[in-house]
Each structure stands twice: as C-alpha cells, then as structure tokens.
C-alpha cells in the first residue's frame with residue numbers, strides 16, 4: 248500500500264491553527280518545504296519501514312549495523328539540508344519556524360517511525376546547545392549536528408533512574424583543563440550507536456563531586472564518540488534491546504568510562520543540568536506527540552486503502568444482495584471517520600503547540616507559557632491517539648490486521664513505546680496538574696480556557712469547557728493525592744477540549760472555501 252504525505256491537511260493546520268505565515272517573511276517557502284519533505288518521506292524513508300522492522304538494527308561487538316538502505320536514505324536527508332530547517336542561521340541552519348519543521352517530522356514519522364527518531368533527537372540537542380552551550384561548544388559541535396554530519400542522543404535513563412531522573416548515579420569529575428571525566432551506565436539510549444555517521448554526540452546527565460541528591464545535583468555534559476583530535480572516547484555500546492516495535496531504532500546500553508573516564512564538557516552551569524535538559528526534553532516531548540500524529544496518519548491511510556478493496560457482505564439497507572467493499576458498512580465507516588477525526592485533532596493540537604513555542608522563542612512570554620501548558624497535552628494525547636488509531640487500523644483489517652503482512656500490526660507495535668518514553672504519559676498528567684495548572688498563579692491555564700470560550704460554537708465543546716473549568720477549580724483546592732489520581736482523565740479532557748476547539752477552526756476555514764472538492768468534503772465530515 249503506497250503512502251502519500253498529508254500535505255493538504257498540513258497546509259490547513261499550518262495556515263489556520265499554527266498560523267505559520269505570521270512568523271515568516273516569505274510564505275512561498277511553505278509549499279516548497281511541504282513538497283520537498285513529502286518527496287523525501289515517500290521516496291526514501293517509507294520504502295524502508297518494513298525493511299527496518301524485519302531486518303532490525305544489529306549489534307556486533309560494540310558496533311551497530313543499520314538495516315539495508317538506511318545509510319543512503321540518511322545521506323539523502325543530509326544532502327537536502329533537512330536537519331537545519333529550524334536551526335539557527337549562524338550554525339548553518341535556515342531559521343524557519345519549528346511549526347514548519349513539525350510538518351517534516353510528521354511526514355518522516357508516518358513514513359518510518361524508527362528511523363525518524365534519529366534526527367528527532369538532534370533537534371533537541373541543537374536547542375539545548377544553542378540555549379545553554381559555551382561559545383566554544385557551539386562552534387565545535389552545532390554546525391555538524393545542524394548539517395546532519397553528526398547525530399545526537401539524550402542520556403537520562405539508568406537502571407535505577409527511570410521516571411525518577413534524580414536517582415541517577417553517573418559521575419563526572421573535573422580534570423582541571425575545562426573537561427570532565429564521566430563514569431556510569433545509561434540504558435535505553437535511542438540511536439546511541441549506529442553506522443550512519445562517524446561521530447555521535449551524547450548529551451549525558453551526571454552528578455558532580457559534592458552535588459546534592461535528587462535533580463538539584465544534576466549537570467548536563469556533551470560527550471562525543473570521537474574526540475576533537477579524532478581519537479575514540481572512552482565509551483561503548485554494550486548491547487541493544489530486543490523490543491516490541493521500532494526495530495530499526497537501536498536502543499542501547501551505553502557504558503561510559505570503562506578505561507578511566509569518558510571525556511565530556513559541561514553544557515550550562517554545573518548543577519543546572521535539568522534546566523538545560525528540559526530545553527531538550529520540551530522539544531522532544533512535542534516531537535513525540537508528533538510521532539503519534541504521524542503513525543495515526545499512516546494507519547488511517549492503510550485502513551482506508553484496505554476498506555475500499557476488501558469485499559465482504561452485502562449492505563444491510565437497499566435491495567442489492569451483492570457483496571460490497573467493507574468501507575460501505577456503517578460500522579467500518581464509523582471507525583474510519585474516528586481515525587480521521589482523531590488524527591486531525593491531534594495534528595491540530597501538536598502543531599498549535601509548536602506555533603506557540605515559535606512565538607515564545609521570538610519573545611512572546613504569554614505564548615511561551617501557553618506552549619508550556621500545551622506540552623504535556625501534546626505529548627500524552629498525541630501518543631494516545633497514535634496508539635488508538637493504530638489499534639482501530641488493525642480492527643478495520645480484521646484478521647489480516649493481526650498478521651504481519653498488511654503492515655497494520657507494525658503501526659500498533661511501533662506506536663506502543665510513544666506513551667512510555669520522553670516522560671511516561673502518567674508523568675505528563677502529573678506535570679499538568681502539579682505545575683502547568685498553577686503556572687503564573689493559574690493565569691496561563693485560565694487564558695487558554697478563555698480563548699476556547701471566545702471561539703467555541705458547538706454545544707458539546709461548550710459543555711466540555713464548562714467541565715474542564717469545574718475540574719480545574721476542584722483540582723486547585725484538592726489534596727495532592729486526589730489531584731494526581733484524577734490527573735490522567737483531566738489531561739484527556741483538556742486535550743479533547745483544545746483539539747475540538749482547533750478542529751472547529753479548521754471547519755470554519757473549510758466553510759470559507761469557495762469550492763469544496765472531495766478532500767474538503769471528507770475533512771468537513773471528520774470535523775462534524
């Protein structure tokens with residue numbers, strides 16, 4: 248089943264939800280980016296999705312071999328300058344809005360989720376280095392990460408430190424020449440080792456001598472696989488995991504400092520590592536939300552394609568007893584429409600969050616806070632939608648969905664990790680009620696509600712907004728355990744409210760179109 252990128256859906260969302268044109272001088276670039284990203288995703292990444300799933304990444308004595316074709320596809324990604332789309336111009340990037348680079352990642356995620364993770368981690372590293380790195384580190388590392396010549400990773404997790412990052416034990420000691428020596432073991436490090444590039448830049452959280460326990464004592468270090476003189480740093484991929492999905496993405500156990508210490512440099516101040524890491528994580532959280540959108544798009548297209556050609560049973564209404572495509576059965580139509588509507592709402596929510604992050608980065612403090620409030624919604628609900636839609640996709644395929652040949656099962660397996668990594672969705676819900684609900688004394692969350700109220704027309708959306716407001720007031724008064732116990736349903740309510748609000752906007756934009764073709768009629772049906 249061929250895959251086409253959702254270019255028209257993206258354009259609707261970029262124009263009417265993220266309003267990306269307000270952030271750019273030359274809006275003609277938008278079409279060029281959407282077109283080029285679609286060609287890369289459809290032509291280079293999508294054909295390797297199943298190859299990656301079946302061949303998997305292979306570990307051999309500390310090295311990792313990627314599946315056939317991945318190196319060439321990565322070279323096409325680098326040659327197109329895609330890594331630098333939203334990166335700073337001084338480092339060789341194009342300085343375009345993050346919301347435009349969201350469209351690129353939407354496509355790459357849909358085409359090949361496991362592969363797209365590799366560049367995705369680089370985007371976060373670029374932001375963290377740009378915001379917190381020394382001038383020297385920026386000079387030495389940014390241009391090569393921005394060009395894609397080197398990739399980057401994010402090293403938080405250790406066996407005893409998962410959601411509780413503050414429990415990490417990796418140590419860093421100063422050498423006296425400005426560098427540090429790191430020792431410790433990190434687990435689950437995505438794309439921690441591979442054969443796509445010579446160098447890999449690891450962003451590693453560690454504790455310095457005398458640092459207090461917990462997150463307050465954590466610092467962030469840049470630890471390259473190859474040192475500036477070209478020699479190998481003292482770090483090693485000890486093994487990779489065998490997992491449910493994203494088989495092409497090597498999930499590595501990384502050992503630092505077996506021979507005396509890996510050389511690294513501080514990013515930001517000592518013991519301010521969580522601040523720098525959050526710059527990286529906030530970017531990654533929005534991008535993981537986008538993984539949900541991408542997989543939902545791909546699963547929907549696959550299900551629609553199958554439902555149009557699989558003939559089974561006659562229509563219940565009408566005189567004909569002839570078998571029809573399953574897409575003609577009302578319950579299958581219900582599933583397809585739900586898949587399309589959820590994908591549209593999740594895309595709107597995540598792109599909107601990127602648009603607010605863009606405005607925040609350009610100096611709008613309210614937009615920055617809005618992005619902060621939206622980040623847990625985008626990550627958690629985006630990924631919940633991805634998995635739900637992938638599961639509906641299997642259902643639409645019937646028994647053929649449960650066997651591997653159709654590809655529907657791969658989407659379900661691949662997407663299952665997304666609610667877990669980058670802060671589990673439970674942790675996102677806790678972040679919403681513990682921090683984001685009270686941001687600026689509650690003003691940031693209340694401003695969001697006010698904006699929804701100002702536009703909401705559908706009575707179901709108005710009723711949901713009332714319910715969210717009542718819950719928010721109750722949560723602010725509640726005991727912390729009660730608040731946390733209700734946090735996940737509350738996050739879902741808030742996400743559906745924001746998604747519904749933004750989808751209404753898309754509906755109004757479609758209504759304003761002078762001529763409605765089949766695409767717009769279909770999307771209007773999904774809005775309703």
Ligand SMILES: Cc1cc2nc3c(=O)[nH]c(=O)nc-3n(C[C@H](O)[C@H](O)[C@H](O)COP(=O)(O)OP(=O)(O)OC[C@H]3O[C@@H](n4cnc5c(N)ncnc54)[C@H](O)[C@@H]3O)c2cc1C
Pocket residue numbers: 401402403404408409410411434435436437438490498664667668669670671672673674677
């Ligand atoms: C394929 C894959 C790729 C990954 N990539 C990376 C990577 O590149 N870099 C990296 O650093 N890490 C990575 N991770 C690690 C990932 O981020 C962690 O698995 C995740 O943060 C959860 O930690 P944990 O597995 O230890 O689960 P735990 O923290 O043990 O959580 C288990 C359960 O308890 C819940 N829970 C735990 N604490 C709380 C709490 N305080 N409140 C409410 N619920 C709680 C969780 O929500 C979860 O449901 C990856 C993991 C996988 C599987």
